[in-house]
Amino acid sequence: MPRVLNLLFIACFAMPAFAVDQDEERWDAVRDDLFGDRAIDKGDHLMALQAPFRASDAALVPIGVEDRRSEGDPAISRVWLIVDSNPVPLAGMFEYGPAAGSIDLSTRVRVNAYSHVRVVAETEDGSLYMVREHVRASGGCSAPVSADDEEALKDMGQIRVRAWDRGDKGGADLQVGIRHPNFSGMQMDQVTRLYRRAHYVKDVEVLADGERVMRAELTIAMSRDPSLRLASGLQGEQDVTVLVNDSEGHEFREALTVSPRISDFDFSAVE
């Protein structure tokens, strides 16, 4: 979404009460679709969902899953990220591999209307757990094609990986950026006034020293230039491979050796 929309949606919108019920109805449908009649328990003891209460850019809403498990808690094999009121509610399914160091995950999604954002986690024994937050944002999927999109199209498939030492948590954070316009199919082209065909990153696989850290199946709900930050369980220098497929059958690949850096910036110093 054009950043300009944040000019417009900053203040003054009270959330109508009925929207909450609508949200629940949508969730029931999504839940039925994805999980059938499987029970879903509260998951706050296993993970936390980080999402802004009010998004400053609905096309680029930062979402984080934070591992909250302690010893004795079950292993988690995959998580689903869901934005209830999006035209395609499932933003992505993220499956952790043997080289994953934790379920920590950060990414950026589009949010098309005030909505609950949910993460459902599946443990190794097949139980489901959920956490959710409410996000105020609007128009994230339908923002017109912008100059930034054209820029991303030009460099489409460029993959960038940076690695950061996770310190006491062990392993390394891998920051994976994929240059791609991720057209949602709902965005109007300014010149032709036609809707640009959906064209987005569908599958991403990240390996560390040949072992899978994560495999992700993504949808149009991911922001332009999809960004995944995930935790490798490997210490120190490692060979990282990123494999990407998009909805038009393009394949992109990057393989490089990274040495996780120790950040000298004190991110805890919040005023």
Add this chain to the structure above:
Amino acid sequence: MMRSICVFLLTVGLPLSVHGTNGLAMEQLADGIYVHQGVHEDVDSGNRGDIANIGFVIGDDCVAVIDTGGSPAVGEDLRAAVEQRTEKPICHVINTHVHPDHVFGNNAFVDSGAEFIGHHRLAAQLSARGEYYREAMARMLDTELDENVIVPPDRAVEDSMELDLGGRVLRLQAMPTAHTDTDLVVLDQATGTLWLGDLLFVDRIPSLDGSLLGWLAVMDDLRDIDAERVVPGHGPVSLDWPEAAADQQRYLEVLRDQTRQVIDAGATIDQALRHVGRDERDAWQLFEEYHEGNVQSAFAELEWE
């Protein structure tokens, strides 16, 4: 706080003057040059979208209007302000960029026969964003806005253009992507008055909807213009140049440098939002409303450097 005030206003249904009747306070900056200062608020029914600086220049033959305000009501008031001061026809309506607080008064000038002029990307941008803006503005103004509220330019400024108003010439320059990708500056050569549109914010926090690096580059070019005074898109209407840009320059540089710093240190966008530019908080009005959006834009732009 902000939100609760807004909700209150919407709830009690403040009487709206959808039609311009109020009369706009106009400041005369120089011979034949009048500007109205918008308020430092977000658009709502109380301020009728009157949040941007808008004005006009009277030549010997005719008048050029520069930006028209955030609603048809404000546009009508501006037209009344012109007609109060001169009987000369309005020959041009110049839009400095695509944002609705600057162009949603256009419709009030359509039957004046004026020619609408904008950046060469303005027509495409209005066409793509117009409907979206219309819905959002109608909601914020709590009024109906029909399709005619969007008035595209009749004439595009490819690079530069001169408009002769009789006895004075306005020079228009289309800029590369900066605040938006439709920024146009206007120089009245007779008095050395330079309209910067939203390339310059004073007191109200700048909002980034184009390119941070582009904006800084454009400001470098504009700084060399020898102007008697500048008119910012938001803020006091007549200021010294280039001194008036000092605060904005600092803000944009802080945004650039600190965003680069946290990207280099491995920050997520979330962490960037909590760390970049917080020292600027007390320097700007509407900081909390717009700063995070700016950081996010800057982050998305600079992480691919």
